[in-house]
Amino acid sequence: MHRPLTVEHLGQLNLFTQSFDAELERQQDVFGARILRRWEDGRAGSRNALALIGRTGIATYAPATPGGPVAHEFTGNGLGWDSVEWSVSSVKDAAALMRDHGFRVTESADARAFVDPEGMHGLAIMLTERRDEAHDRDLAGWKPNFWSDEHPLGLLGGVTVKVVAVEPEKAAAGLAALVGREAYAVERKHVNMAGHGVRFGDHAVEFVGSTTGSEADLAGVALAERGERIFCLTFTARDLLAARAFLVGRDVPFEQFGRYSLLLAPVDAGGARIEITDVG
Numbered sequence: 001m002h003r004p005l006t007v008e009h010l011g012q013l014n015l016f017t018q019s020f021d022a023e024l025e026r027q028q029d030v031f032g033a034r035i036l037r038r039w040e041d042g043r044a045g046s047r048n049a050l051a052l053i054g055r056t057g058i059a060t061y062a063p064a065t066p067g068g069p070v071a072h073e074f075t076g077n078g079l080g081w082d083s084v085e086w087s088v089s090s091v092k093d094a095a096a097l098m099r100d101h102g103f104r105v106t107e108s109a110d111a112r113a114f115v116d117p118e119g120m121h122g123l124a125i126m127l128t129e130r131r132d133e134a135h136d137r138d139l140a141g142w143k144p145n146f147w148s149d150e151h152p153l154g155l156l157g158g159v160t161v162k163v164v165a166v167e168p169e170k171a172a173a174g175l176a177a178l179v180g181r182e183a184y185a186v187e188r189k190h191v192n193m194a195g196h197g198v199r200f201g202d203h204a205v206e207f208v209g210s211t212t213g214s215e216a217d218l219a220g221v222a223l224a225e226r227g228e229r230i231f232c233l234t235f236t237a238r239d240l241l242a243a244r245a246f247l248v249g250r251d252v253p254f255e256q257f258g259r260y261s262l263l264l265a266p267v268d269a270g271g272a273r274i275e276i277t278d279v280g
Helices: 019-030 070-075 092-100 133-138 166-180 218-226 240-249
Strands: 010-015 034-041 046-053 056-063 080-087 104-105 111-117 125-128 155-165 183-188 193-199 203-210 229-237 254-257 259-265 274-275
Touching: 010 125, 010 155, 019 034, 019 056, 046 080, 046 254, 056 070, 056 155, 092 104, 092 111, 092 125, 155 218, 166 183, 166 193, 203 218, 218 229, 229 240, 240 259, 240 274
Parallel strands: 010 056, 080 125, 155 203, 229 274
Antiparallel strands: 010 080, 034 046, 046 056, 104 111, 111 125, 155 229, 183 193, 193 203, 254 259, 259 274
């Protein structure tokens, strides 16, 4: 019996985009994001930013030079949501534990480890011990720059990372066994999705698939076009009608699915969808 992986918290979600300025503008203007820092990485050939949307860290990367490692990453994996970053007490121990569970892990010289998404049914994971500005959210008395009573979107709680998968139930069961938590099942009728996931303290990971098996609905199209990978981030709103009115007033493009889901179009980010819903 293998020991479970202890995830201390969600460090951040990693996003690759071609339009760096447009994406950061959306994060700030639509979601009230606080940009914690911006920097350039000459070795990676990228422009980078770290922001907070509520309590969720978002790291945005865009190519600054053609042919660099980040530009190469675009060629291999495409644009959009790339991976989740989990904070652990020891990367070395966590990587060894992941291997004991049968996952393929690559460690880097800067105390990070990357878990092959193929073994995780499309969920790409980066393990790190890093503590940076994004973690001021863990300090006693800390309050984000907006919360449900201070921003028109009225966002509540943590984010759900939705991963489109061929076998969502099997994927969630595997993740639950890895981290020593219970899996849950839910039907998202408003988007024709069946979801199976695992809840953590500050976020959830939910594997989703089409309830009809069709390649014409959201999950079916995403799976056919890009395979198993992170499909969208889902935030819960206090009042969906108020959130919808805010988006309309700001001319933010979105699709509405039933009475429960607003799906925002990506800004040149190749499928980096964000969903706002009022159902858990």
